[in-house]
Amino acid sequence: MATTTTDAASHAAEAASAPGMPQLDFSNWGNQIFWLLITLVVIYFVLSRIALPRIAAVLAERQGTITNDIAAAEELKAKAVEAEEAYNQALADARVEAQKIAAEAKAEIQADLDVAIQKADAEISAKAAESEKAIAEIRAGALESIKDVADATANEVVAALGGKADAAAVTKAVADRMKG
Amino acid sequence: MASEAHGAESGGLEFHPMDQFIIKPLFGGDTINWYTPTNVTLWMALAVVAVIALMVVGTRRRAVVPSRSQSIGELAYGFVYKMVEDVAGKDAIKFFPYIMTLFMFIVFANFLGLIPMSFTTTSHFGVTVVLALLVFLTVTVVGFVKNGMGFLGLFWVSSAPLALRPILAIIELISYFVRPVSHSIRLAGNVMAGHAVIKVFAGFAAIAVVSPVSVVAITAMYGLEVLVAFIQAYVFTILTCVYLKDALHPSH
Numbered sequence: 001m002a003t004t005t006t007d008a009a010s011h012a013a014e015a016a017s018a019p020g021m022p023q024l025d026f027s028n029w030g031n032q033i034f035w036l037l038i039t040l041v042v043i044y045f046v047l048s049r050i051a052l053p054r055i056a057a058v059l060a061e062r063q064g065t066i067t068n069d070i071a072a073a074e075e076l077k078a079k080a081v082e083a084e085e086a087y088n089q090a091l092a093d094a095r096v097e098a099q100k101i102a103a104e105a106k107a108e109i110q111a112d113l114d115v116a117i118q119k120a121d122a123e124i125s126a127k128a129a130e131s132e133k134a135i136a137e138i139r140a141g142a143l144e145s146i147k148d149v150a151d152a153t154a155n156e157v158v159a160a161l162g163g164k165a166d167a168a169a170v171t172k173a174v175a176d177r178m179k180g
Numbered sequence: 181m182a183s184e185a186h187g188a189e190s191g192g193l194e195f196h197p198m199d200q201f202i203i204k205p206l207f208g209g210d211t212i213n214w215y216t217p218t219n220v221t222l223w224m225a226l227a228v229v230a231v232i233a234l235m236v237v238g239t240r241r242r243a244v245v246p247s248r249s250q251s252i253g254e255l256a257y258g259f260v261y262k263m264v265e266d267v268a269g270k271d272a273i274k275f276f277p278y279i280m281t282l283f284m285f286i287v288f289a290n291f292l293g294l295i296p297m298s299f300t301t302t303s304h305f306g307v308t309v310v311l312a313l314l315v316f317l318t319v320t321v322v323g324f325v326k327n328g329m330g331f332l333g334l335f336w337v338s339s340a341p342l343a344l345r346p347i348l349a350i351i352e353l354i355s356y357f358v359r360p361v362s363h364s365i366r367l368a369g370n371v372m373a374g375h376a377v378i379k380v381f382a383g384f385a386a387i388a389v390v391s392p393v394s395v396v397a398i399t400a401m402y403g404l405e406v407l408v409a410f411i412q413a414y415v416f417t418i419l420t421c422v423y424l425k426d427a428l429h430p431s432h
Binding site: 021026029042047052062 | 224227231
């Protein structure tokens with residue numbers, strides 16, 4: 001190591017003013033080199049023992065966290081897709097069920113309706129038959145009345161013409177006429 | 181340099197651009213022994229403190245989501261790590277702490293040197309020559325340990341015509357031994373020149389008319405120096421990686 005003990009005085013005088021280039025003053029290189037080596041060793045140990053492993057660990061941990069998070073996100077996404085599919089399936093099922101129920105209800109109503117219509121039809125035909133019977137009775141009643149009237153009228157006509165009317169014969173004649 | 185201009189005859193202008201590089205003992209006295217604490221010691225110690233503050237204190241929380249200082253520490257780590265990996269190759273990763281040490285020291289020494297009135301340790305050839313020689317010796321030793329005599333293949337350009345190879349070998353050999361010279365002078369020269377120029381501009385500020393120009397020039401120069409401080413640290417580191425690649429894979 002170079003020391004400056006020999007030319008210390010001249011060097012100090014030189015340093016007081018501006019020397020050409022302090023860099024080329026080789027007398028204090030030893031001092032610089034000594035402190036530089038200490039500095040480098042200290043920085044090297046601080047970095048290699050503490051700082052660099054720590055930063056490497058942090059970076060690795062971050063990378064791991066990011067990878068895990070992405071995996072978790074993908075898993076959740078898959079779950080969401082699955083849930084959507086399940087929802088759609090449920091929706092389709094419900095629709096089918098609803099259609100089935102609607103069809104059933106329709107069929108039931110149709111059956112009820114058919115029964116009711118049949119019943120109504122039967123009632124209507126019963127009523128119609130009754131009415132026909134009544135009409136027939138009335139018609140029969142009317143014929144009877146006409147026969148009576150015709151009888152009576154024939155008797156009166158015979159009497160008025162001066163004949164002696166045989167009631168039974170007149171009645172028979174009227175009945176024959178009416179049949180024809 | 182401008183030291184001739186200093187004196188009464190230059191009309192009040194005083195230039196001491198190189199005074200900022202003078203090495204002084206910290207606690208008085210004139211003798212500088214190899215162990216004497218000097219301003220070199222002080223500013224190197226501050227560089228160590230800065231490195232510890234950024235890389236150890238800044239990352240103390242080991243947060244997955246980093247704080248600002250931890251981000252910068254991680255950025256520096258990633259920057260150098262990627263440089264070593266890309267330039268020197270995967271098998272150079274075991275030299276990463278060593279290269280990181282060089283980078284952190286140079287970058288902090290350069291930036292601390294930009295503080296006004298500070299002392300720039302990397303402006304001294306004594307410092308940069310040691311840094312460059314450390315790289316040179318490491319690379320040479322690693323080259324021979326890894327490849328044995330095959331490391332000499334670095335100088336034997338097998339892709340050139342046979343007649344040219346001896347000449348090329350001499351050129352390669354010279355360029356190999358010039359490496360530490362250029363490696364060290366590039367760093368110290370850039371840093372020293374910038375600081376000296378700033379001082380010269382500062383000297384002109386004594387003339388009232390010129391002083392605004394001087395201030396603007398200092399400001400611009402300072403901005404440039406901020407760039408240079410980082411770029412020179414980067415250049416030194418990447419050249420180290422390049423040399424290391426030569427040592428690990430000497431074939432052209």
